[in-house]
Amino acid sequence: MANTRRVKSFDDWKEYFREWQKDLGLEEVAESVGGLPPYEFHIGWGDLKSDEVEFGAHRGNRKWEKLVEVPDQRARDTLYELIRYQGDTEFASSEQQRHLLTVAPSQADLTSLIRVIREEGRHGWQMAYLLIDHYGREGAREAEKLLERRSTALSGSRSNRRLLHTFNEPIRDWIDLYYYAELVDRDGKFQLDMLSRCGFAPLARSTVYMLGEESYHLRFGHLGLKRIIQVGHVPMAIMQRYLNKWVSSALDLFGKDASSTATWAYEWGLKSRFNEHRCPPLDEGEREELNDFSRLAYYREVQGLMRQLNRFRKKGESELALPDFRFNRKVGKYASKCVGVDGKEVKAEEYKDYVKSHLPTEKDESFLKGLFESGEQWVAPMVAD
Numbered sequence: 054m055a056n057t058r059r060v061k062s063f064d065d066w067k068e069y070f071r072e073w074q075k076d077l078g079l080e081e082v083a084e085s086v087g088g089l090p091p092y093e094f095h096i097g098w099g100d101l102k103s104d105e106v107e108f109g110a111h112r113g114n115r116k117w118e119k120l121v122e123v124p125d126q127r128a129r130d131t132l133y134e135l136i137r138y139q140g141d142t143e144f145a146s147s148e149q150q151r152h153l154l155t156v157a158p159s160q161a162d163l164t165s166l167i168r169v170i171r172e173e174g175r176h177g178w179q180m181a182y183l184l185i186d187h188y189g190r191e192g193a194r195e196a197e198k199l200l201e202r203r204s205t206a207l208s209g210s211r212s213n214r215r216l217l218h219t220f221n222e223p224i225r226d227w228i229d230l231y232y233y234a235e236l237v238d239r240d241g242k243f244q245l246d247m248l249s250r251c252g253f254a255p256l257a258r259s260t261v262y263m264l265g266e267e268s269y270h271l272r273f274g275h276l277g278l279k280r281i282i283q284v285g286h287v288p289m290a291i292m293q294r295y296l297n298k299w300v301s302s303a304l305d306l307f308g309k310d311a312s313s314t315a316t317w318a319y320e321w322g323l324k325s326r327f328n329e330h331r332c333p334p335l336d337e338g339e340r341e342e343l344n345d346f347s348r349l350a351y352y353r354e355v356q357g358l359m360r361q362l363n364r365f366r367k368k369g370e371s372e373l374a375l376p377d378f379r380f381n382r383k384v385g386k387y388a389s390k391c392v393g394v395d396g397k398e399v400k401a402e403e404y405k406d407y408v409k410s411h412l413p414t415e416k417d418e419s420f421l422k423g424l425f426e427s428g429e430q431w432v433a434p435m436v437a438d
């Protein structure tokens with residue numbers, strides 16, 4: 054899309070969005086499927102969990118409905134960043150996933166993926182709305198940019214990229230896709246949970262509503278993996294390498310360790326810890342470690358999910374095990390460390406090859422290509438729930 058237009062209102066932006074959709078060919082596929090319920094992009098508001106700011110320095114004050122009520126310019130800037138990052142990931146995931154629409158293993162999987170892609174588009178739609186409604190001209194320009202950046206996975210271009218590494222990674226096949234929905238959308242659930250108690254009421258209401266949709270994406274991913282493991286035609290060693298790829302990437306999404314941005318976002322009542330309502334009061338020592346706190350909660354949740362999946366293994370197949378959380382990290386204090394999947398240190402000069410051998414290999418990809426093309430059933434049918 055040529056950047057010749059300037060979006061002034063949300064209605065202008067909607068036109069821009071339709072062009073983005075066309076560019077990706079999303080609705081054409083949906084139309085060709087037929088029989089799908091019509092989908093209306095809309096703004097959805099959930100209920101506030103509390104009318105009062107729930108954490109940080111302004112705890113107990115009324116939540117803010119308007120940006121001018123947010124009591125610090127730096128807080129307003131941080132809020133802007135939170136919204137724009139959230140929006141960027143939503144559109145990116147659709148760009149990463151669209152090519153899988155033509156190779157879905159079943160009609161039910163295709164219908165589910167269309168639903169997921171539409172809902173991600175709606176999430177981005179809502180973030181664009183917040184930017185335009187609350188941040189004036191600057192927000193409108195950023196809402197345009199949400200549709201102008203492109204995931205490298207789609208564009209192949211290194212110069213125009215999505216903001217975060219994970220959202221430029223290619224999702225090569227449906228195994229990638231189920232893992233992505235299980236692990237990257239789950240990071241999304243964590244991020245949305247942390248924003249669902251935001252002191253800025255419009256963002257809190259938005260994310261409460263988005264969380265309801267996100268739970269379907271997670272189920273789609275988890276059950277997809279279960280359905281593959283049940284059939285047992287994809288070796289667990291391959292499943293393990295795909296797991297290593299996406300979990301290390303998803304852990305990076307929680308951001309730097311000792312992040313001052315996270316500390317301030319908490320202090321200003323904008324972004325809480327995961328499950329804030331169940332957390333004990335924050336003590337001084339933890340203030341600097343907020344990202345790690347949520348990252349660890351995520352890691353534990355995924356550990357439990359892998360235990361569930363292991364129950365469906367065929368006899369004699371190895372178990373899925375989460376790699377050490379320091380393995381293959383690109384963000385934070387472990388980015389410079391050479392730690393193996395088993396938590397042991399690997400020699401620096403050997404680390405690149407070590408990582409390569411623990412992520413999906415070319416051999417894995419060509420094995421899977423053969424399997425997908427063989428017409429053999431490699432994923433159990435989707436059971437309606």
Ligand SMILES: [Fe+2]
Nearest residue numbers: 143173176241
């Ligand atoms: Fe989303």
Ligand SMILES: [Fe+2]
Nearest residue numbers: 238241267270
């Ligand atoms: Fe999602």
